[in-house]
Amino acid sequence: MRRLLALCIASTLLTPAIAWAGSSETNAQRYAGALHWRLIGPFRGGRALAVTGVPGEPNHFYFGAVDGGVWESLDAGRTWKPIFDDQDIGSIGSIAVAASNPHTIYVGTGEADMRSDIAYGDGMYKSVDGGASWAHIGLNDTKQIGAIVVDPHNADVVYVAALGHPYAANDDRGVFKTTDGGKTWSKVLFKNGDTGAISLAMAPDDPNVLYAALWQTRRPPWNVYPPSNGPGSGLYKTTDGGATWMQLTQGLPAHVGRIGLSISAAAPRRVYANVDSDPKMGGIYRSDDAGATWAHVNGEQRLWQRGWYFSGITADPHNSDVVYVNDTSTYRSTDGGKTFEAILGDPSGQDHHALWIDPGDSNRMILGTDQGVVVSVNYARTWSSWYNQPTAQFYHVATDTAFPYSAYGAQQDSGAAIATTFSKYGTISQQDFRPVDVGGENGTLAPDPKHPGLVYGDSSGGGSATVTREIPVTGWEQIVDPAFASPGTWRNTWTLPLAFSPADKTTLYFGHQNVFRSRNGGETWAIVSPDLSRANEGTPANLDPTTLADNNGLTRHGVVYSIAPSPLRAAMVWAGTDDGNVWVTRDDSKTWQNVTPPQLTPWSKVGIIEASHFDASTAYAAIDRHRLDDYHPYIYRTTDGGATWTAIAQGIPDGSFVNAVREDPVTRGLLYAGTERGVYVSFDDGAAWQPLQLNLPVTSIRDIAVHGNDLVLATHGRAFWVLDDVAPLRQAAQATAAGGAYLYAPSTAYRVRPGNEEGTPLPLDEPQVDNAPVGVYIDYYLPDVPNTPVAIEIRAQDGSLIREWSSAHPSKPVDPQSLYYIVHWATAHPVPAATAGAHRFVWDFHERSADGPLVPPGTYTVRLSVNGRTYDRTARVLRDPRIAATDADLQAQYDLARQIEALHAEVKASRAKAQQAAAHLSGDSLAAFRRDVIGEEPANVPDDSVGSYSHDFTSFLFLENALDYLESAVESADAPPTPDMRTGLTKLMAIYRTTSARVP
DSSP states (O other), rough: EEEEEEEEOGGGGGOOSOOOOSSSOHHHHSSSSTTTEEEEEEEOOOOOOEEETTTTTTEEEEEETTEEEEEEEETTTTSEEOOOSSOOOEEEEEEEEETTTTTOOEESSHHHHHOOOOOOOOEEEEESSTSSSSSOSSOOGGGEEEEEEOOOOOTTOOEEOOOOOOOSOSSSOOEESSSSTTSOEEEEEOOBTEEEEEEEEETTTTTOOOEEEEOOOOOSOOOSSSSSOOOOOOEEEEEEEEEOEEEEEEOOSEEEEEEEEEEOTOOOOOEEEEEEEEETEEEEEEEESTSOOOOOEEEOOHHTTTTTTTOOEESSSSSSTOOOEEEESSESSTTSSSSSEEEOOTOOOOOOEEEEEEETTTEEEEEEEEEEEEEETTSSSOOOSSSOOOBBSSSSSOOOOSSSOEEEEEETTTTEEEEEESOOEEEEEGHHHHHHHHTTTTOOEOOOSSTTTOOEEEEEEEOOOOOOOTTTTTTTEEOOTTTSSSSSSOOSSSSSOOOOOOOTTEEEEEESSSEEEEESSSOOOEESOOSSSSOOOOOOOTTTTTHTOOOOOOOOOOOOEEEESSSSOTTTTEEETTTTOEEEETTSSSSSOOOTTTTTOTTTEEEEEOOOOOTTTTTEOOOOOOTTTOOOOOOEEESSTSSSSSOOOOTTTTTTTEEEEEEEETTTTTTEETTTEEEEEEEEEEEEEEEEOTTTOOOOOOEEHHHHHEEEEEEEESSSEEEEEOOHHHHHHHHHOOSSEEEEEEEEEEEOOOOOSSSSSSOOTSSSEEOOOOSSEEEESSSSSSSSSOEEEOOOOSSOEEEEEEETTTTOOOOOOOSSOOOGOOOOOOOOSSSSSSEEEEOBBBBBSTTBBBOOOOEEEEEEEETEEEEEEEEEEEEEOOOOHHHHHHHHHHHHHHHOOOOOOOEEEEEEHHHHHHGGOOOOHHHHIIIIIOOOOOOOOTTTSSSSOOOOSHHHHHHHHHHOOOOOOSSSSSSOOOOOHHHHHHHOOOHHHHTTTTTO
């Protein structure tokens, strides 16, 4: 690997054959273990609720992303590295470092922000070695953890605020306490199964004094913006370490929702509370008598609006009059909360959540926001960047028809983005980042398949939705709302579908409760379906009365959530709703048939329908029921147009509810599933599923695109990832049937250049990841360690040898003390792996060596030799489709480069012969011979890196250098040689003949 990601996530980027756990291997493990997921960004951060620093270590910080794991910085936020990726959960709700032992870290999983779109957790984790390793320590069914406090004198005493299930009642909620570092837990504050705990504050002068906020809240399965606030919410205090609690009410509103808490060490009896309540009662409250009474010191709505989502409040540990509040911006008060001034935020509404201030230094703080995490070391005057954290949350992914192609998606909280899969700069970095307006933070993007450079996107949620089209390269954009010509009550949810027909590549579909269609790029739209939602959606049994009443004043809530036009028949379209209906039309939307699987009860969200590429009557449906508190996986398949359905989720574990299912368009029966906790593959049309996680960190997989030979993932916490060239997956059946060693048929390769920095490279601590390797991918499988070396050859059509490698000739180790630069930039000679398992080797299109000529487009033979047997496959190399040169031009380039190489070899041999002849000369004759025939190396002058002009235009040394330069010029572009290049070679040949004649 040439580049090391500044975020130190290189360990997830390039992997050898994967070592798999378990007693038996699956096909994916055995034959595709050499594949690895490749992050492509963007590096714009995503939402983080959990932040902390390490007291006494001024540059040391941690944060937890809401579905991106735990990250660590040792340089005050300049770079971040993930330290939780080997765990089976990615959603982080809270994090705390033990003050008495900073190597002890507690992590509570499950984001406790009660959005309509949140990731769940599976309890508490602990590290005793600063995050190098982790142990799961219980509270498995809490689902959301809002706060952790650790006794500052005893790292084994910990309190946890558990909010509980977001969609149903459960008993594992409230405040929990451990006194043995998480070995055992006791529930010390519990009201009922509907009410959980959201925040905690410990008195700085007495660890037995704690304040806890309980919050009764729940979400319905339909679309509402705020969650419910039930009567169980309130503020409580203990003075005996949780043994007994009293509710605090004096001066507080009678009806409260979420409450944030903070205490300054400078005044332990002063407690601040950020209270969500009625419009006149919400805001900042302060108690100066340890909670006995409260004063409403500030009711400005800018400080507490959407209190269910924010409520962050942090008191300065050294000045009790200084307090910070987090909302759409971060505000600071210097008068005890009476007045506030914004210190960070912009008009877009950055949405800030959690602020940690170093107990020993008020200048040092870390802030978690919807945009990512930032650090300040100068009292919030300046902040580090959030453009160095690939924790973006995407809902869907679409790819365009460009070469190289890009991934498109809406990033929650930040807006839509375009991520290239291959950068001309050699590494993908911020230089390649392209934000885009269409799609907003929550929509679906659809690049126009017939008009490259034009992209459509919808943005929905709240009370409105729209479709926009944009040309990102110019910024031109236009709203083409389907409802312009059809005013009415159009129901929305946070993400609505938008899809082009893959059959005619012109028709565009969009959904509210009805399906809309445009055949002229959004200029006009027609409503082409009835209301497809359930007329009788029922009453979900998981809802309490408060949440059930939160119905937007509607009796029918469902919307079309998935639209899947058939790639085989333009008149056939599938549609699924978020309340559990599946429909199909076969006559260009004239009539629709309800083909809902009988197993689907109301509010079984049809997340994605995949229409088959092989049979118009076959489709697959990913069903998500977690809003009914059902976390089981569900995928259904029909092969008769929806008349019957078969459940096909065997092998996907409970807890991994399914967000997406996609069919491989090349190999029938090969399916991919994106679940809440990873990605899976099936080789038998869904009868059985196997993990395809490889090196991918655990996070929610929201969508999958199959683009050519690649898989592209939209993760909801770790940005976009690509699995380059899935030929081993497509050929797994053949490899299994063959048994023994196996050489896969290489995918067609395009002769592209690897890219270069075009100037000084980016500093390595800038966030960046490598391009995919350029070349022919040679995948092979070895069942055991072979008895012979592994050899790979490339041969031309005439059988002549182009290039060869052998495991018997390993790379020479790099001597760091000999380099003028760091080892990172040293290129190793590639060597075929000779261990048991799956392997990928890449031929870089060069003949003879990495410095040899680039071969022209054509057909080549790849030969694997091992254990006395040879295996041959055909490899096709095509020219870069972006270039103007023809195959004949590139053949001419190759022919000229080979002529130059042949002459160079002659010159080199003649120079060696001339050096031998010089042994028989002396005096002036020897001096002239060395100068004019052999050539003299320039003098070594350390102070002069440029050197003086050369007057040598005849020697072999001159010819070697001139031929090197000429070959580099011939190969500098994918283009035919220029006339001057040919003339130059002719003249160098003439000089060579003249000089050779002078050798005795």
